[in-house]
Amino acid sequence: MPFVAMTGTLGELTVPLVDNIREIVTLVQQIGNIDLYKRIVDLQADAVNLEQENLRLREQVANLEKKWEIQEDLAFRDNMYWRSSGEGPYCVPCWDNHRKLMRMAGNGDLFHCHTCHYAATTEAERRRMDADFRNWNQR
Numbered sequence: 001m002p003f004v005a006m007t008g009t010l011g012e013l014t015v016p017l018v019d020n021i022r023e024i025v026t027l028v029q030q031i032g033n034i035d036l037y038k039r040i041v042d043l044q045a046d047a048v049n050l051e052q053e054n055l056r057l058r059e060q061v062a063n064l065e066k067k068w069e070i071q072e073d074l075a076f077r078d079n080m081y082w083r084s085s086g087e088g089p090y091c092v093p094c095w096d097n098h099r100k101l102m103r104m105a106g107n108g109d110l111f112h113c114h115t116c117h118y119a120a121t122t123e124a125e126r127r128r129m130d131a132d133f134r135n136w137n138q139r
Helices: 015-031 034-073 092-098 123-137
Strands: 074-077 080-083 110-112 119-121
Touching (some): 015 034, 034 074
Antiparallel strands (some): 074 080, 110 119
C-alpha cells in the first residue's frame, strides 16, 4: 500500500492518511503481530499530532500574512494610522505595540482611543490651538 502525503484544509484532518493507517492497522491485526500493531497505532497518533501542528502553523502563517497586509496598507498621518481607503483613524500605540487595529473616536480634529487612551489631534487642530495660544499670550 503506497504512502499518501499529508494534505488537507485548515480545521480538518487528512482523510486519506488516516484511512491508510487504519487499513494498515487492520492488516496487522489479521497477521496477529501485537508489537507491530502497537507501533502502527503509535504512528497513527504521531501522524494526527503532526497534522494538527501543521494546521496550527498554517493558521499562524495566515494570521501573520494578514497583519503584514494591514501594515502595508497603513499610512501614518497626524500621529494616527489611516488605511489607503481613507478608513481611520487607528490608534498608533495599539498597532505598534500589540498589532491590534483599534479605531479612534473623535470629532474630526480631536481623537481618542478607548482601549489605551491615546489621544491625537490633526495638523489643522494643532495650528488652531497654536493660534489660540498666541492670541491668548498677546493679551
